[in-house]
Amino acid sequence: MAERFSFSIQATDGAARTGYIEMQRGDIRTPAFMPVGTAATVKAMKPETVRKTGADIILGNTYHLMLRPGAERVAKLGGLHKFMNWQRPILTDSGGYQVMSLSDLRKLTEKGVEFRSHIDGSKHMLTPERSMEIQCLLGSDIVMAFDECPRADRPRDEIAASMEMSMRWAKRSRDGFDAGGEHAERSALFGIQQGALDEELRRISADKLTDIGFDGYAIGGLAVGEGQEAMFATLDFAPGQLPQDRPRYLMGVGKPDDLVGAVERGVDMFDCVLPSRSGRNGQAFTWNGPINLRNARFAEDQEPLDSRCACDTCGTYTRAYLHHLVKSQEILGAMLMTEHNIAFYQQLMQAMRDAIGQGRFSAFAREFRRDYLR
Template sequence: MPPRFAFTIHATDGRARLGEIAMQRGTIRTPAFMPVGTAATVKAMKPSDVRASGADILLGNTYHLMLRPTAERVARLGGLHQFMGWDRPILTDSGGYQVMSLAELTKRSEEGVAFKSHLDGARHLISPERSIEIQRLLGSDIVMAFDELVPTTSTRDVQAAAMERSMRWARRSREAFDAGGEHAGRAALFGIQQGALDERLRRASADALKDIGFDGYAVGGLAVGEGQEAMFGVLDYAPGQLDPAKPRYLMGVGKPDDIVGAVERGIDMFDCVLPTRSGRTGQAFTRNGPINIRNAKFGEDQGPLDPACACPVCGGFSRAYLHHLVRAGEILGAMLMTEHNLYFYQALMADLRAAIRAGTLADFAAAFRRDYLAERPAPTGVTTG
């Protein structure tokens, strides 16, 4: 039988790592990008097409699924994998970020976070124990500890208090997970480092998490408006504060150039809604930067979205056709744009893995940034992607 959870590092290039996570539902190649399946679906995509893009693992959202259709219903229907038709690993976030950002009238206490649903106003409480219970009912393969997120613009006292509470919640999450019987015997638990942009707070958080002990560690509290320079500043030291033998997950990141820079700094796992959300709004990612397919200049462009892309969309449909679909509001437009973007992200991860294996990551990253971030004049009167 495959192991419950085993992380192997096969090669390094600078601080970047090439590895694999072996789990009972399959192997996850790292660095890995996890498409976001917020409500038991990667929007506009069939699970088989998500897998065909190269994804080894998906992310599901505890907050959204606890509200609709409820974790209890998903459990009765056989668990999240059977419910959504995905037989490979699923990571579920703890719900903490969504409670802080989406729910109405939240009240935080040592017990947890009480809130009113953004759907119907019903009152709920998420505690560390309830978050772990929901993730267990969903049948998650990688469970995230419950934490408290505060803005990076908060005072240091607020940031310190939130980090310290998150560490107390991390211990409660560990205890709740370990009491989970059969699920705990086949799933993994990740802790989340907090501390905003403060190196000493990050160190204290990392030490507390390592003392508790987790299968992997997330760098949390970033990609919340602080900007790439500040994020990279934290990533210059934060991954090194964590256990080097465990995978490192940067939550909610990000743009392709964010991912390249984070891999260079030792991050192994990523998730972000950007490729799917952008696809639904007409933005495509290409090796020469993002484009907005709605722009009039694409109306008669018979070329593919990205000449360097081997995805089915670029192999079968022109920019002109996609321009028409998106401008007309056709569902197929959202589907094809999303499919291309997911292929683009997975191709980027494959290229990063190959570069680390070959010891050429610095050259690859420099060439990628040169092409992707090249300055381009915006068409007059047209908003670009």
């Protein structure tokens, strides 16, 4: 049986690196993109189709699953993997980001966050300890520490205070996770670096997290409205502040050119709703940039979405047919477009892994931007 968790770097090219995370439910090739299965489903896709695209791991959402169907119910039904028929690794976020976004429905204290459900208005309390308990009940393979995610435009003293509280919550998350018995013995815990765009605050956060000790480290508090230039400026220093021998996970990112730029700066893992959400809304990502299938110019276009893409959608259906499905709001359109987008993201990750292994990542990134951003 594989180890509980191990990470090995196979090759580097500048700051970019490729490797493997080994876990009992399977290996995760890095750089890795995790499709988002918010409510125990990657919307418009069957789990076996998600796997066929090349995804090694998916993400589940603690906040949504604790409200419906409920973590205790999922546990009673055999855990999240059995419940949704996905037998490979699952990472669950802590619920912190979703709760923090409910500014009108929550009350933040040192203990945690009291909030009202957006579904039925029922009151709940989410603390670091409860977040660990929920993720244990779900059976998550990679558990995320509970944190607060402040906006980057808040005053520096507020960001600093938020970061310090998140570090106290990180220690409570560590203690709560370690008390999880059998689940803790087969899963991993990631800490989350905070500090917005401030290099000193992120250094302090990284040092505190390293002192606590985690299996991996996430870079939180980005992709929350600061723009790509500011995000990349932060990624110029943030990954290097984290332990070199552990995976680095940039949460909630992003567009294909975001991924390339972040890998270029040393990031190993990503998640984002963008490929699935865009697919449901008629946008396809291609090697030559995104295209909107709602546009009339595709009504009689008999070419595939992307001639360089190896997915079933591109191998079987024309842009004209997909245009028709999207304009008609047919469910099949959302399914086929989402499958393509998730497959494109996985092909992009494989291309980056190959380029790093061959020592040509800079050339790959340059060629990608030339074609994608033209």
